[in-house]
Amino acid sequence: MRAFTNRTNRNRTTRKLALAGALAAAGLLLTACGTDDGMSGMDHGGMSASSSATASASAAPGADSAPGDFNDADVMFAQMMIPHHEQALEMAKLADGRAEDSEVKKLVTAIEQAQDPxxxxxxxxxxGWGKPESAGHGGHGMGGMMSDQDMKDLAATKGEAFDRKFAELMIAHHEGAVAMAKDEQQSGSNATAKKLADDVVRTQSAEVAQLKKILDRL
Structure with a gap:
């Protein structure tokens, strides 16, 4: 009876040890899988977070940045459009105390608010590109630029005469800007620069149409 009891106890102990061993092995296997998945998940998660941050930085650059590749067309577009815009602002300043038409005055404000930024x-x-603001183009290729005499003639007018002359000169000026912007759309490679070119074409084409209507009624 005692021998039977001993054998029974040994059998129970053996079964317990076997069960414990199986559970331990299963635990190790699950831990290994969990570790692989966890590490893999952390790796992928880390890469995704990093990639997302990079993508977000690229998708939402600073207002004045133009990240990414650029070419000569992008550089020329900026170098030529800066003095072109600056002259438009000079023309707009002449409207102060000279313009009479309310629509011309509103258009002057719109030009100043858009082109200075x-x-x-x-x-x-x-x-950022390591390029000079001016490459000495000397006005070459900048369509619609006013001569010194044009600016003097505009400054010498007032009231309706100013409104008419301003509209005539600004139409030509805007059309020149649109032509340069279209060149950038076709030949540029920098996405930010091309986006600005799109804006110039859209806004200034609309303003040309508005200026023509103003001329028709003056």
């Missing part, structure tokens, strides 16, 4: 953006691009 764009000048600052393009200057920042060129600085």
């Amino acid at each position: 764009e000048i600052q953006k393009m200057k920042a691009w060129l600085k």
Whole structure:
């Protein structure tokens, strides 16, 4: 009876040890899988977070930055559009105390609000690209630029005469800007610069149409 009891106890002990061993092995296997998955998950998660941060930085650059590749067309677009915009602002300043038509005055304000920030953006691009603000184009290729005499003639007018002359000169000026922007759309490679070119084509084409209507009623 005692021998039977001993054998029974030994059998129970053996079964317990076997069960414990099986559970331990299963635990190790699960831990290993969990470790692989966990590490893999952390690795993938880390890479995804890093990639997302990089993508977000690229997708939402600073207002004055132009990240990514650029080519000569992008550089020329900025170098030429800066003085072109600056002259538009000079023309707009002449409207103060000279313009009479309310629609002309509103258009002058719109030009100032749009083009001054764009000048600052393009200057920042060129600085970031390591390029000078001016490459000595001498006005070549900048359509619609006013001569010194044009500016003097505009400054010498007032009231309706100013409104008419301003509209005539600004139409030509805007059309020149649109032509340069279309060149950038076709030949540029920098996404930010091309986006600005899109904006120039859209806004200034609309303003040309508005200026023509103003001329028709003056």
